[in-house]
Amino acid sequence: MSNLSSPWWLLLALIVAALAGVYVYIQRLRARRALRFANLEVLNRVAPVKRNPLRHVPIALLVVALLLLTVALSGPQADRKVPRNKATVILVMDVSRSMNATDVAPSRIKAAQASAKKFADELTEGINLGLVSYAGTASTLVSPTPDHTATKTAADKLQLADKTATGEGIFAAIQQIQTLNTVLGGDKAAPPARIVLLSDGKETVPDNPNNPRGAFTAARKAKEEKIPVSTISFGTMGGTVDLEGDQVPVPVDDASLRQIANISGGEFFTAASLDELNRVYEKLQKDIGYETRRGDNSRPWLIAGTLLAILAAFAALVINRRLP
The missing domain is CATH 3.40.50.410 (von Willebrand factor, type A domain)
Incomplete structure (x- = not known):
């Protein structure tokens, strides 16, 4: 914490964690709702057993990007010549x-x-x-x-x-x-x-x-x-x-x-x-x-977070055909 100029910005990480938790909850809720279908043929069409395991990659990248940007906001400091x-x-x-x-x-x-x-x-x-x-x-x-x-x-x-x-x-x-x-x-x-x-x-x-x-x-x-x-x-x-x-x-x-x-x-x-x-x-x-x-050392965190956010958007379009 001593290496951060504005450590209170790290509280935003709790919001990011909450977003990740909401995503996991929604995924489980969808699975439970799918089981309510009596018609197995409809069930297989709506919620097939074998779903693309990469579908969670975009949101995972986005969560990491948001965490990196949160660190950047907290003002990390570093010694430099x-x-x-x-x-x-x-x-x-x-x-x-x-x-x-x-x-x-x-x-x-x-x-x-x-x-x-x-x-x-x-x-x-x-x-x-x-x-x-x-x-x-x-x-x-x-x-x-x-x-x-x-x-x-x-x-x-x-x-x-x-x-x-x-x-x-x-x-x-x-x-x-x-x-x-x-x-x-x-x-x-x-x-x-x-x-x-x-x-x-x-x-x-x-x-x-x-x-x-x-x-x-x-x-x-x-x-x-x-x-x-x-x-x-x-x-x-x-x-x-x-x-x-x-x-x-x-x-x-x-x-x-x-x-x-x-x-x-x-x-x-x-x-x-x-x-x-x-x-x-x-x-x-x-x-x-x-x-x-x-002095301020937020630039590497900002760059990494921005690049990961862009990568998350690209992965969402390629894998899920939509933005996360």
Whole structure:
């Protein structure tokens, strides 16, 4: 009953049941009246022993159709995903030099740029999208805006730099969301927000993620602001970069990125290739760009009831040569 907006309409089912009962009563009454005929020849003509067993099919279909239409009138409700009208998403992308590793073709940074642009292309219209990059420091390249082409343009211009200050990237994203929320009328009127962090390595600045500007501290701040941080660990354990002729290992650091997601209330993903990264972004698009709402679900019941009513009428004409 909790899934019905107008459950009192179900009382009409009692009327439908009464109609079915009246039909059964009339059929039995006809049989009893037939037995009153003394002339067996007349009896066989009026009420033959072998009657078409399908003669009851039309009324049975009609009863079921009426029951389905009664359910439709009662307003069945269902949860469904609908596009969000508003939300804020900040892409935070690691541009440290380890992103130049080629274990993900053509390189980690090139693949990350391609996937970020694809994400911007397919994100639901109306959602504010921004872009923050970070290496030793964080830079806000695009403030949150419904113009997703700005993020695509900025993603093409990402430049690699030394060090990895993951906390600074998260803090910069939080600040952008807070600024937008103030413009929109404060936290109560603000749309839901999400930070999507893509990185391939461990934070190097500061050396302790629990420091005031560290990644874990930033994740706790995000949780305080009710902004989940979804992290994507991008690359492989065997990645290397060429630094002045030396191949330096740059393995992906899953542990810290998983911890950031856990602390902030977000989700952790791994992606070892561009295809995997695109699949992660597709899932995030569904999570971010759509929301679950309870709404009217009477249409399937209405369609089924109407089709059965039409079928009942057709069956009555074919089987009984008349409408039920």
